[in-house]
Amino acid sequence: MTINGSGTAIAGKGGVMLQKQPGLHVLRLKAVAGDLNVKQLKRIARVAKRYAKGEVHLSTRQGIEIPHIHRDNLEAALKELQEAGVAMGATGTRIRVIVACPGEQICKWGVFDTKRIAGQLDATYFNRETPSKFKMAVTGCANNCTKANENDIGIRGAIEPSWNLKNCSDCGVCVRKCPSASISRTGKGDGRFHYDVDRHTCINCSACVLVCSGKAWVVSRKGYNLSIGGTMGKAPRFATLLKKVIESEKELFLLIESAIAVYRKYAAPRERFGHMIDREGLEKITAEIVEVAESGNKRQKKKDAKNRKKTTVTVTECA
Ligand code: SF4
Numbered sequence: 001m002t003i004n005g006s007g008t009a010i011a012g013k014g015g016v017m018l019q020k021q022p023g024l025h026v027l028r029l030k031a032v033a034g035d036l037n038v039k040q041l042k043r044i045a046r047v048a049k050r051y052a053k054g055e056v057h058l059s060t061r062q063g064i065e066i067p068h069i070h071r072d073n074l075e076a077a078l079k080e081l082q083e084a085g086v087a088m089g090a091t092g093t094r095i096r097v098i099v100a101c102p103g104e105q106i107c108k109w110g111v112f113d114t115k116r117i118a119g120q121l122d123a124t125y126f127n128r129e130t131p132s133k134f135k136m137a138v139t140g141c142a143n144n145c146t147k148a149n150e151n152d153i154g155i156r157g158a159i160e161p162s163w164n165l166k167n168c169s170d171c172g173v174c175v176r177k178c179p180s181a182s183i184s185r186t187g188k189g190d191g192r193f194h195y196d197v198d199r200h201t202c203i204n205c206s207a208c209v210l211v212c213s214g215k216a217w218v219v220s221r222k223g224y225n226l227s228i229g230g231t232m233g234k235a236p237r238f239a240t241l242l243k244k245v246i247e248s249e250k251e252l253f254l255l256i257e258s259a260i261a262v263y264r265k266y267a268a269p270r271e272r273f274g275h276m277i278d279r280e281g282l283e284k285i286t287a288e289i290v291e292v293a294e295s296g297n298k299r300q301k302k303k304d305a306k307n308r309k310k311t312t313v314t315v316t317e318c319a
């Protein structure tokens with residue numbers, strides 16, 4: 001965070017918003033995955049007390065905002081925040097602060113380390129310019145606490161179950177508990193029954209694994225469900241599921257990079273990702289995202305192979 005010049009110049013920087021009252025501003029602070037430490041919280045409280053009305057606002061995206069800062073105090077307030085490692089959030093047509101739930105480090109339902117993924121997304125994408133505002137949310141499981149499908153990019157923990165006849169008592173609990181009615185039983189009560197999952201309707205939630213006391217349902221794969229184009233606002237749109245149970249982090253990031261590239265290619269100024277998808281056509285856009293990701297993957301593989309070759313030559317020369 002660079003702090004230069006007068007309050008007016010600072011007011012144009014990311015995270016500093018004009019308030020409706022003339023001369024007053026709101027500071028939007030950055031809290032990746034909603035995390036701040038005690039030192040940062042104390043400093044935020046001090047700044048709010050010293051330069052504003054001694055109060056903060058908790059935003060819907062896990063952020064803290066300090067309202068009522070006069071333009072003459074902006075520079076000093078920002079400097080004090082910066083000293084304690086409190087960075088500014090994003091405003092305008094940019095990639096916003098990444099939201100995430102506690103994930104597997106804290107929550108028993110978590111399928112993966114949401115904070116780590118949020119940190120990687122932040123390091124790669126935060127504040128990158130986009131045609132309109134662009135939001136990302138990471139959520140550890142199908143409970144979807146961070147509402148991933150209201151975001152331009154939503155990443156949700158997912159499992160794929162598989163069934164094992166040997167351990168099944170044919171109690172039928174899994175059929176009743178599956179939230180998407182994806183489990184069906186075939187066969188008769190003579191031991192020749194079978195439980196199947198409809199992979200298309202399955203929401204990868206792990207309820208079957210948890211309720212099956214005999215451990216007949218087990219997790220066969222786990223990964224990320226990636227959704228694109230969700231938004232709230234004046235024209236809300238529920239996100240589109242791009243791919244289920246992505247096991248590789250590399251593939252996940254390639255698809256995200258590709259989705260952003262395709263968004264930038266087609267979107268009109270100030271047009272949200274989801275609205276662009278609807279205008280251009282879902283099939284066309286999803287196909288292009290997958291294609292761009294695949295060619296990115298090929299390029300990466302070639303690069304890796306080249307690097308490996310170089311390393312081998314170096315080792316030979318040394319020997
Ligand atoms: S989304 Fe799942 S993992 Fe994340 S906090 Fe909610 S229940 Fe826990």
Ligand code: SF4
Nearest residue numbers: 168169171172174212
């Ligand atoms: S809950 Fe488990 S034991 Fe019961 S029917 Fe389903 S798979 Fe079989």
Ligand code: SF4
Nearest residue numbers: 178202203205206208
């Ligand atoms: S993972 Fe969830 S949605 Fe899929 S079959 Fe099991 S209970 Fe049903």
